[in-house]
Amino acid sequence: MKRSKYTRPAWLSEANTGERLTTSAMIASLAGPDQRTAPAPFGHALAKLAEERPEIVGLTADLGKYTDLHIFAQKHPERFYQMGMAEQLLISAAAGMAREGFQPFATTYAVFAARRAYDFICMAIAEENLNVKIVCALPGLTTGYGPSHQATEDIAIFRGLPNMTILDPCDAHEIAQAVPAIADHKGPVYMRLLRGNVPLVLDEYGYTFELGKAKTIRDGNDVLIISTGLMTMRALEAADALRDDKIDVSVLHVPTIKPLDTQTILREAGKGGRLVVVAENHTVVGGLGEAVAGLLMRTGTVPKAFRQVGLPDEFLDAGALPTLHDRYGISTGAMVRSIREWL
Numbered sequence: 001m002k003r004s005k006y007t008r009p010a011w012l013s014e015a016n017t018g019e020r021l022t023t024s025a026m027i028a029s030l031a032g033p034d035q036r037t038a039p040a041p042f043g044h045a046l047a048k049l050a051e052e053r054p055e056i057v058g059l060t061a062d063l064g065k066y067t068d069l070h071i072f073a074q075k076h077p078e079r080f081y082q083m084g085m086a087e088q089l090l091i092s093a094a095a096g097m098a099r100e101g102f103q104p105f106a107t108t109y110a111v112f113a114a115r116r117a118y119d120f121i122c123m124a125i126a127e128e129n130l131n132v133k134i135v136c137a138l139p140g141l142t143t144g145y146g147p148s149h150q151a152t153e154d155i156a157i158f159r160g161l162p163n164m165t166i167l168d169p170c171d172a173h174e175i176a177q178a179v180p181a182i183a184d185h186k187g188p189v190y191m192r193l194l195r196g197n198v199p200l201v202l203d204e205y206g207y208t209f210e211l212g213k214a215k216t217i218r219d220g221n222d223v224l225i226i227s228t229g230l231m232t233m234r235a236l237e238a239a240d241a242l243r244d245d246k247i248d249v250s251v252l253h254v255p256t257i258k259p260l261d262t263q264t265i266l267r268e269a270g271k272g273g274r275l276v277v278v279a280e281n282h283t284v285v286g287g288l289g290e291a292v293a294g295l296l297m298r299t300g301t302v303p304k305a306f307r308q309v310g311l312p313d314e315f316l317d318a319g320a321l322p323t324l325h326d327r328y329g330i331s332t333g334a335m336v337r338s339i340r341e342w343l
Helices: 041-050 069-075 086-097 112-117 116-127 154-159 172-184 232-244 262-269 288-297 321-327 332-341
Strands: 036-038 056-061 078-082 103-109 133-139 164-166 189-194 197-200 215-218 225-227 247-251 256-258 277-281 307-312
Touching: 036 041, 036 172, 041 056, 041 069, 041 172, 056 069, 056 086, 069 103, 069 332, 078 215, 086 103, 086 112, 112 116, 112 133, 112 154, 112 189, 133 247, 154 189, 154 256, 154 277, 164 172, 172 189, 172 197, 172 332, 215 232, 215 262, 225 232, 225 262, 232 247, 232 277, 232 332, 247 262, 256 288, 262 288, 277 288, 277 332, 288 307, 307 332, 321 332
Parallel strands: 056 078, 056 103, 103 133, 133 189, 164 189, 225 247, 225 277, 277 307
Antiparallel strands: 036 197, 164 256, 215 247
16 A cells, blocks of 8 residues: 555644653653654544543543543543542443443553453443443553563453454554544443554555454565554564565554454465464464464465464563563564564
8 A cells, every 4th residue: 555645633733753752661652763653642532522422431540641531631521530549440430331321431551451350341341232442551562660561461351252342553543543433333342552652654554444444554475464553563664674675565454353354364364475474562372363363274264374473471571662572572673583584
């Protein structure tokens, strides 16, 4: 797909260029020093959407600033609920509000939703198919604070939950489009969230988000990278780097992990002669990689070879994110090295 010009919403036009974000390891930016970013895309998109939809309410577990829900709170203070550091209470309150006709957007860190509040999400929201949107920051390896805050297994946990739609957006452009899309969807949603100054990538390719749809961002004859979340940004960078080696790389972006766009994945993976690589910011256990592998096995679709780029099945170290991403194989450089070796 060719890159195209894109007209941003007013708030998204505040994108930074060339300004390096200085912040703590907890909320470290994933943007490079010269990469375009947009501030708090989730918070701005939700605040704007709520102007038209009075049923939308925002709840958080003492993490409004760190999930960008503070933008919504500033615009709609009468519809913002601070539940304190109690994720079970957060989820229970959201379920109750949904039963009364509100549309709650509940935010916390991904580790706290997946580990602490899972039973409440299962029994109070998913089983009842309630219209609650659970939006969680620090997915996968997006913080340097170690295993207590690194949600490396959240997709695996929620994939087995009936009625739950799961999203892993790539950048600010996609997050801004995903917010109204999940608001239109009737039923529970779990969305991984990149927050703060979020990179802008997909607008250069004329990309439009559609719930449940995977889309080819660029074509290539040698390698197919099936990616989700921030790894689509890395996949596009890797494709540019591998082009210097005369390696032609296609990138298929899969923002909706559940329900999976099986038709598009099978069509692209079924094109003969290509190495298929699934790239995700998640453990290789139970995420997109195993979902795609299972799909290929069940349908008898056999690519030239199948490999995974993802986090190892272990508790990860604390430290600086660039160092950790390279150590655990999800940096652009690490992906390039892996693909060269596999070929």
